[in-house]
Amino acid sequence: MTISAHVFKCEPSSISFSSDDEPEFKNESTRASIAAAAYKLNAAEPVAFPTETVYGLGALALDARAAARIFSTKGRPADNPLIVHVSSQRMLNRLLPSKYTPSRSYEILMKRFWPGPLTLLFPSDPSIIPPIITANHPTVAIRMPSHPVARALIALAGAPIAAPSANSSGKPSPTRAEHVLKDLGGKLDIILDGGPCDVGLESTVVDGLGEDGNIRVLRPGGVTVEDIERALTDELGDGEEVPRVLVHTRDFQDAAMEATPTTPGMKYRHYSPSVPVSLLHISTPPPAGKTSSTLSDLFSSLASSGSIHPVHVGLLTPSDSRILEHAKDVPGIEWLFFPLGTIADPALTAQRLFDGLLTLEERGADIILVEAISEENEGLAVMNRVKKAAGESKWIQL
Numbered sequence: 001m002t003i004s005a006h007v008f009k010c011e012p013s014s015i016s017f018s019s020d021d022e023p024e025f026k027n028e029s030t031r032a033s034i035a036a037a038a039y040k041l042n043a044a045e046p047v048a049f050p051t052e053t054v055y056g057l058g059a060l061a062l063d064a065r066a067a068a069r070i071f072s073t074k075g076r077p078a079d080n081p082l083i084v085h086v087s088s089q090r091m092l093n094r095l096l097p098s099k100y101t102p103s104r105s106y107e108i109l110m111k112r113f114w115p116g117p118l119t120l121l122f123p124s125d126p127s128i129i130p131p132i133i134t135a136n137h138p139t140v141a142i143r144m145p146s147h148p149v150a151r152a153l154i155a156l157a158g159a160p161i162a163a164p165s166a167n168s169s170g171k172p173s174p175t176r177a178e179h180v181l182k183d184l185g186g187k188l189d190i191i192l193d194g195g196p197c198d199v200g201l202e203s204t205v206v207d208g209l210g211e212d213g214n215i216r217v218l219r220p221g222g223v224t225v226e227d228i229e230r231a232l233t234d235e236l237g238d239g240e241e242v243p244r245v246l247v248h249t250r251d252f253q254d255a256a257m258e259a260t261p262t263t264p265g266m267k268y269r270h271y272s273p274s275v276p277v278s279l280l281h282i283s284t285p286p287p288a289g290k291t292s293s294t295l296s297d298l299f300s301s302l303a304s305s306g307s308i309h310p311v312h313v314g315l316l317t318p319s320d321s322r323i324l325e326h327a328k329d330v331p332g333i334e335w336l337f338f339p340l341g342t343i344a345d346p347a348l349t350a351q352r353l354f355d356g357l358l359t360l361e362e363r364g365a366d367i368i369l370v371e372a373i374s375e376e377n378e379g380l381a382v383m384n385r386v387k388k389a390a391g392e393s394k395w396i397q398l
Contacts, residue, residue: 005185007177008033010050010194015148021088023152034149037190038156041066046073048166048180049153050194051145053117053202053222054173054354055180056085056163057188058153064130067162071132073187076169081135081263082162083119083203084142087154092142095160097125105208105215105232105243112231115146117203117222121262133162137262143203149194165202166191172271172357172389175200179358200351201381204228205263214244216252218263220381222350247380271354271389273361273368275314279390281372282323286395294397295326302367303332310334314365316356318343321371322398336363340371346378353382357389 014027025031037047044066046059057074060066061084071078086092089110100123102110109118124140134140142160145151154161165173166180174180177193185191204221206228208214215232217225229245236242246252286292302313312334317323319339327335338356341348360368370386373379387393 005048005181005188005191007181007191007193008036010034010149010192012050012148012194015152017148017151021090021155023148023155025152030149033192034152035156037153037192038158040190041153041157041161042159044069045189046070047153047190047192048177048184048188049150049163049192050147050177050197051085051117051150051163052147052197053145053199054175054197055166055177055191056150056161057166057184058085058161058163060157061085061133061160061162062129064132067130067132070162070164073184074164074167074169076164078132079135079260080164080169081137081141082133082164083205083263084129084133084140085150085154085161085163086142086144087151088144091154091160092144095122095125095128095140095142097123103208103213104236104240105213108231108235109206109208109215109228110144112235113223113227114144115151116144117146117199119143119203119205119219119221119263121205121207121209121218123209134262135260137260139207139209139262141205141263147194147197149192153192170272172273172354173202174358175351175355179355182362196355198351200354201378201385204381207262208243213241214246217245217247218257220247220384222378222381224377225380226377250375271357271385272391273357273389275361275365275368276392277357277368277370277386277390279370279372279386279393280323281393281395282321282398283372283374284395290395292395292397295323298394298396299327299330299333303330305367312336312364312366314338314360314363314368316340316353316360316368317371318349318373323371323396326398336360336365343373346373346376346382349373350378350382353385 175197199222204223205219
């Protein structure tokens with residue numbers, strides 16, 4: 001039976017939270033919409049809802065039957081674990097093993113970044129959290145979202161919600177309700193529309209459970225490495241050792257974890273639209289064994305690549321990119337531009353990246369070119385996603 005999703009508009013600014021983390025509503029329509037979604041969740045049905053990062057596909061985290069609907073709706077591999085979302089510290093405490101006490105570093109990170117786009121790995125008690133959530137790992141990924149609609153939904157449901165991004169597995173994550181409707185609208189009954197996502201990329205995932213006390217960033221995201229380092233340095237007083245913040249693939253490798261990941265986004269190709277994506281490096285020399293080409297050579301190869309002319313080339317670049325000076329009237333190419341903000345504003349680039357990929361795909365691009373940016377601050381998370389989305393990388397001389 002085909003489902004036609006109901007899209008319910010919600011007004012995030014009409015939601016506030018009391019001192020005991022209970023939602024309070026100034027808009028009755030918003031309250032009713034979230035209550036309807038909470039009812040569906042408690043009937044073991046998935047719903048889509050906004051978070052500050054991307055739109056999530058949610059189901060009750062402590063109900064294995066409900067969580068299984070996430071995997072079937074997305075086409076998600078069973079060995080790809082889910083992140084559990086909570087609305088309060090009390091809800092978190094009910095999920096953790098009775099003898100576990102969070103480290104000083106975790107206390108600092110939760111104080112600074114919760115609610116917010118930071119996911120932490122905790123020990124998992126399989127008698128509480130079904131193994132389908134953790135992909136049978138001894139740890140579980142948990143975060144507290146800051147989006148008022150997301151947090152209110154969890155509170156009204158009265159239970160933690162497991163929620164990966166609300167898209168078909170492997171596709172770019174949705175940052176608007178219309179993205180969800182186009183992709184999964186035939187598989188869902190309710191989509192809560194809370195407007196465009198502020199962050200635009202998934203949460204940062206941190207593992208601080210190692211015996212050495214270091215913080216390992218398994219997936220960069222909405223909280224930057226620099227943010228984490230600054231918080232730990234600011235909070236730890238004299239005589240307290242500041243842990244190192246290590247980034248997976250940049251600072252350390254873990255083949256076993258990559259084969260059987262403890263957190264989403266590590267094993268499978270992600271974030272890819274239905275058209276090819278090429279990553280263009282214009283500010284760095286090619287690595288050993290790779291060669292560079294000129295923009296003229298690239299444009300010529302693109303113009304002659306398709307059987308139908310002109311070739312529609314999507315260009316996802318900063319608005320002040322030097323590439324734009326050259327990508328004007330090129331015979332055989334029709335350009336489709338989607339600016340990502342200025343080079344100096346990687347946070348805006350992060351916010352617009354997935355929207356750009358999905359928009360250029362919808363506008364009929366035959367191929368999408370994405371310009372590489374510096375892997376600093378939010379740029380680290382941007383490049384993490386683009387490298388997974390791109391089928392190839394090219395080094396260009398300007």
